[in-house]
Structures are given as structure tokens and as C-alpha cells.
């Protein structure tokens with residue numbers, strides 16, 4: 001199990017700033033929308049799709065969890081965040097009990113799963129944890145039942161297709177995987193965003209690549225996984241990981257060789 005005590009291990013820690021709850025209500029039986037007001041830090045720049053790391057109080061300390069900014073009003077500095085009520089977890093418990101005036105800490109925004117403005121169309125695939133939307137989009141989404149469906153948050157040309165699993169979210173959603181196996185891309189340049197349970201995300205990404213979708217036009221991120229506590233999973237292929245390792249080793253070797261040559265030249 002991974003805890004996300006350090007969401008961004010290699011970089012400087014992001015500054016934390018307070019968010020105050022100004023309202024909380026269920027938008028569907030299993031999704032609670034919390035509204036916050038917060039004075040954002042200087043230089044705050046948010047791109048749709050990015051998330052905040054929230055530090056939530058728990059009976060024995062605190063829990064840090066990633067949540068997508070569903071909406072942000074820069075004038076009023078009001079944020080909306082939708083929290084899936086999936087069980088008896090720290091974030092679920094906090095969201096159920098959130099009341100006006102509660103203050104939590106936020107860090108961010110962060111995340112590379114952002115909407116690419118250059119694309120002609122966008123394909124969003126996910127479960128309840130990723131209900132994004134954009135200018136011209138095809139959204140293939142899974143939810144518990146019909147009551148969990150939501151109208152997309154934008155006035156847009158969005159075609160939404162829902163898959164209702166009728167039970168708790170589980171690893172490897174066969175329905176989404178099967179549907180994506182039949183996906184026929186429309187003309188133009190597309191960009192795919194695949195988020196949700198990690199093994200499902202990985203299978204869908206591999207399926208899209210196998211069907212000719214360029215891998216550099218797929219943003220894929222594991223938002224949760226059975227047994228994992230907070231955090232997130234980068235979704236890569238073994239071959240891409242190998243490529244990265246080889247690239248890093250080659251970089252180090254060439255730096256060593258360059259240093260050796262310079263030393264030899266100086267003698």
C-alpha cells in the first residue's frame with residue numbers, strides 16, 4: 001500500500017493554503033459536492049483537469065488525498081470538488097461530515113492530465129472519480145446506477161455514454177474495456193484521457209495503443225486501486241519504463257565520458 005505523504009517526491013513541496021467549506025450537498029446518492037472559498041497563493045494557475053492535494057482531518061491524524069477541481073471561480077475564489085462516497089474511508093467520512101466553516105489545507109493545482117486545446121476532439125474514459133468535460137467531447141463513463149449520472153459541467157458538444165455497473169466499483173471494469181475495444185475514432189486529431197481504477201486504465205490504454213491510437217495522445221492516470229491508500233499511479237508500459245531507464249543510463253554515461261575527455265584534454 002502506498003501513502004501519499006509526499007505527492008511529488010522529487011520536487012520541492014508545494015505550499016499549503018487554507019480552504020474553507022461554504023457548502024456541501026449530494027449531487028447523486030454516491031457523490032458529494034463540497035464548495036470552498038480560499039485565498040489562492042500568488043501565481044495560482046489552474047488548467048481544467050488538474051487536481052488539489054487536500055489534507056483532511058481524521059480521528060487519529062490527517063489524510064492527504066487528490067481531488068480534481070471541478071469548477072473554479074477566480075473572481076470569488078470559490079472551488080467545487082466532487083467526492084465519491086465509496087465506503088468507510090477517511091475522505092468519504094470527511095465529506096459526509098463537512099459543514100460550513102470547516103477549514104482544510106490544500107496544495108496545488110497539480111497534474112498533467114489536462115485538456116489539450118489543440119485537439120479537434122477529446123475522448124474521456126473513466127469512472128466516477130473522473131467526470132471531466134471539454135469543448136467537443138466523447139465521454140464513455142461508468143457509474144453505479146442511473147441515479148449516479150450527471151449532466152456534464154460544460155455547455156459543449158458532448159456525447160456521453162454511461163455504463164451502469166450496478167454494484168461497487170471494482171478493479172478491471174470489463175464494460176469500459178469492451179466498449180473501448182469497439183471505439184471508432186472520428187476524423188481529426190483526437191486526444192484521450194483515461195482515468196479511474198489503475199488496472200482498468202492500463203488495459204484501456206493498451207487497447208487504444210493496439211488499435212493505432214498514438215501513445216503520446218493518451219493521458220492515462222490511475223486514480224485509485226483496491227488496497228492503495230491515497231496517491232496515484234502513473235500508467236506506463238514495461239517497454240516505456242525500459243526506454244526511460246536506458247535513456248537515464250545513457251545520459252549518465254555520456255556525462256561521465258565527457259568529463260573523462262575534458263580531464264584528458266586538460267592534462
Ligand SMILES: Cc1cc2nc3c(=O)[nH]c(=O)nc-3n(C[C@H](O)[C@H](O)[C@H](O)COP(=O)(O)OP(=O)(O)OC[C@H]3O[C@@H](n4cnc5c(N)ncnc54)[C@H](O)[C@@H]3O)c2cc1C
Pocket residue numbers: 051063065066067068069081082083084085086087089090091092111128129130169170221222223224225226227228229230231232233
Ligand atoms: C489526480 C487525481 C484526481 C482525483 N480526483 C478525484 C475526484 O475529483 N473525485 C473523487 O472522488 N476521487 C478523485 N480521485 C481519487 C481519490 O483520490 C481516491 O479515490 C482516494 O483513494 C480517496 O480517498 P479515501 O480516503 O476515500 O480512500 P483511501 O483511504 O485512499 O482508500 C481506501 C480504499 O478504498 C478503496 N477506494 C479508494 N477510492 C475508491 C473509489 N473511488 N471507488 C471504490 N473504491 C475506492 C480502495 O480499495 C482503497 O484501498 C482522484 C485521484 C487522483 C490521483
